[in-house]
Amino acid sequence: MHAAILAVQGGNTMKIAVFDTKPYDRPGFEALGEKKGIQFKFLEPKLSEDTVELARGFDGVCIFVNDTANAAVIDKLHEMGVKVIALRCAGFNNVDIKHCFGKIHVVRVPAYSPYAVAEHAMALLLTSIRRIHKAYIRSRDFNFSLNGFTGFDLYGKTVGVIGTGKIGRVFIDICRGFGMKVIAYDKFPAKDSGIEYVSLDDLYRRSDIISLHCPLTEETDHMIDADAIRRMKKGVVIINTSRGALIDTDALVEGIKDRQVGAACLDVYEEESDIFFEDNSGHIMEDDTLARLISMPNVIVTSHQAFLTEEALGNIAETTVDNLLEFFEGGACKNELCYRCGKVDECCKNRQEKCF
Ligand code: NAD
Secondary structure, eight states: OOHHHHHHTTTSOEEEEEOSOOGGGHHHHHHHHHHHTEEEEEOOSOOSTTTGGGGTTOSEEEEOTTOOBOHHHHHHHHHTTOOEEEESSSOOTTBOHHHHTTTOEEEOOSOSOHHHHHHHHHHHHHHHHTTHHHHHHHHHTTOOOOTTOOOOOOTTOEEEEEOOSHHHHHHHHHHHHTTOEEEEEOSSOOTTSOOOBOOHHHHHHHOSEEEEOSOOOTTTTTOBOHHHHHHSOTTEEEEEOSOGGGBOHHHHHHHHHTTSEEEEEESOOTTGGGTTTSOOTTSOOOOHHHHHHHHSTTEEEOOSOTTOSHHHHHHHHHHHHHHHHHHHTTSOOTTBOOOOOOOOTTOTTTTTSOOO
């Protein structure tokens, strides 16, 4: 067992409650936990105000994209003596970061496989425009008709990439491999990247395909709304493998009905948290917007699965365990989030110290 942890924990093994666990999450965490002296307790419920009590007696909680760490949850965790929230994902829009400052530390996995997500975005695009999802069903029924399957070449088409971070850049490389013209928008354009940055307006106007790879923030919430869709090229294909709320889904549905949007490839959905990752096949779908989307022949929905590769799962477990070890050793954790505490001159994070 890790000696530093024994010291920090007063001889006890570090105990971490893993919320929203699925069978594919367990093997990586179990193997590493045993090796590094961390005891993971795998829980099925998502973290929320209703379930936070399950974290009592644990040193930390490990959460994923649809768990909720709002102010009430954070206060409760703090009161119970939970010291760390370890996100086993990159995005952290589900955590009230500012509220965590001074109470509970938050670490994340900033990158586990940008390839997994970017390749899934391309898989969705190809499936959609070549009607593979329809062809698969037809040929299983021995229907070998090609009617209605006419697609279009990606070669020579313009793709607009919003967000040119780790995933966006891999997606750009993939698109270039297909002979596509790439234009991009990023709030913080990367210097000397060889990427052609344009304004959002230009990107909307010129792109045959638009792929979203920016984080969900107050600024990007519903950035793809009715107005944005109106400014896009008629027949545009929209891909979202980032976060559901980047798109105003009602506006998207209207855009598709008006034939302004030619196709939508969605790995994320703004109301996904109670639906995705679960088998709802035996239930009546209560969410009319999602039901409408799924009913459309030019919409493909996957259940937030872009991250799900062996490589990504291995890296997620490894980085999460490293984050926890680093944190409990008492030093600053390089993957601790910035709490936006406002202390510009005395920023501990810049000095590579623990924020509090
Ligand atoms: P990243 O931090 O490397 O890149 C994000 C990019 O977005 C940065 O270049 C940043 O400058 C840019 N950005 C920030 N604010 C912006 C704005 N207002 N407008 C335009 N661009 C803006 O992140 P990443 O690893 O490339 O991940 C991107 C997103 O993908 C994550 O935020 C996460 O929500 C999502 N994601 C989804 C899955 C999945 O399984 N579907 C898996 C991992 C990540």
